[in-house]
Amino acid sequence: MTNFPLIELSGTPQEIGFAHGKLLKGRIKKTLAFYKTIFKKEDKIILQQAAHFQKVIIKTFPQYAEEIEAIAEGAELDPLWIYALNARTEILSFGTQECTVAYFKEGAILGENWDWAESLESLAILFKIKRLDGHTILMMTEPGIIGKIGLNSAGIGVTLNLLECPAKLDGVPIHVLLRAILDCSSLSEAQSVILCAPDGKASNVLIADASGNSLDIEFAGKDLFMLNPQESIFVHTNHYLSTSFSKKENLASSHARYDRALALSKKLSGKKIAEMKQLLLDQENQELPICRPYLPSLYTTSIGTICSMIMDLRKKELQITKGSPLKHKFEKISL
Numbered sequence: 178m179t180n181f182p183l184i185e186l187s188g189t190p191q192e193i194g195f196a197h198g199k200l201l202k203g204r205i206k207k208t209l210a211f212y213k214t215i216f217k218k219e220d221k222i223i224l225q226q227a228a229h230f231q232k233v234i235i236k237t238f239p240q241y242a243e244e245i246e247a248i249a250e251g252a253e254l255d256p257l258w259i260y261a262l263n264a265r266t267e268i269l270s271f272g273t274q275e276c277t278v279a280y281f282k283e284g285a286i287l288g289e290n291w292d293w294a295e296s297l298e299s300l301a302i303l304f305k306i307k308r309l310d311g312h313t314i315l316m317m318t319e320p321g322i323i324g325k326i327g328l329n330s331a332g333i334g335v336t337l338n339l340l341e342c343p344a345k346l347d348g349v350p351i352h353v354l355l356r357a358i359l360d361c362s363s364l365s366e367a368q369s370v371i372l373c374a375p376d377g378k379a380s381n382v383l384i385a386d387a388s389g390n391s392l393d394i395e396f397a398g399k400d401l402f403m404l405n406p407q408e409s410i411f412v413h414t415n416h417y418l419s420t421s422f423s424k425k426e427n428l429a430s431s432h433a434r435y436d437r438a439l440a441l442s443k444k445l446s447g448k449k450i451a452e453m454k455q456l457l458l459d460q461e462n463q464e465l466p467i468c469r470p471y472l473p474s475l476y477t478t479s480i481g482t483i484c485s486m487i488m489d490l491r492k493k494e495l496q497i498t499k500g501s502p503l504k505h506k507f508e509k510i511s512l
Contacts, residue, residue: 180499187307194244198251204320205252227261237374262321267346277434278336279412281447282389287334287488288453294477314359324356331362332387334488340379344398348377375401387490410442433465457485
């Protein structure tokens with residue numbers, strides 16, 4: 178039994194979505210209420226934007242549109258509000274300097290600190306989703322949102338960093354794309370999926386497999402930069418490594434976390450879960466640490482490390498903390 182709520186879903190997209198919506202009706206409404214406060218837009222404007230993303234998702238990934246509509250049915254909400262949740266990053270359209278990620282090539286270990294609003298710590302959820310063909314996903318996400326950070330039964334794992342660039346964010350929402358990646362059985366399949374929906378995002382996605390292969394993709398509006406990490410330990414935070422859209426002074430936390438993670442990586446073997454914990458929990462830079470305490474924010478009441486996740490892609494196991502890893506123990510969940 179895990180302290181992190183774990184919901185198991187299976188079946189068709191409609192069945193998965195309806196169960197999601199019905200089981201998490203209250204959490205979905207609380208999550209939506211939170212985002213409505215930080216969207217800082219009238220409801221009619223949010224719904225207009227959601228209608229645009231509805232069309233984009235239906236055109237590119239109709240199976241996920243079906244799942245989203247079913248979530249709305251189960252939660253007894255207008256489907257446009259669930260589309261808005263799934264496009265929350267694009268509707269917010271600002272970089273919040275969320276998250277530090279790392280991949281250990283030799284150990285096939287993928288890790289992330291999810292840094293975001295304290296209000297969501299009590300709402301975050303784990304899903305184990307089994308398709309009709311047996312393909313299974315284990316992921317952490319927000320109620321009502323169909324994709325985020327996790328791994329699957331093919332040994333594919335994915336993480337996310339938000340980035341900031343001066344571009345219109347009107348493509349397939351990044352959280353929907355994350356789900357599409359988790360539904361893939363190989364890195365090459367994931368790359369093909371990404372190329373079907375490459376633009377209209379400002380995020381970094383790190384995908385890795387159990388064989389020590391990885392692919393890092395930086396989305397920058399209509400541009401896409403594919404990195405093929407050769408390092409034994411690869412790290413990423415919230416600034417572009419392939420280009421420079423944002424000024425360094427505006428991304429002090431991102432650069433500080435990246436520099437520290439890079440320095441740490443040179444001292445680690447990249448083979449052990451314990452070393453990933455050492456990296457993610459680091460607070461050497463007390464002012465701008467990798468593992469972040471909750472602090473007041475311009476965007477919401479406070480932002481910090483909500484949880485840490487470590488994926489052993491060979492064993493197909495996820496270790497996760499319910500809250501800051503500085504205060505809570507890691508719990509292990511297997512696929």
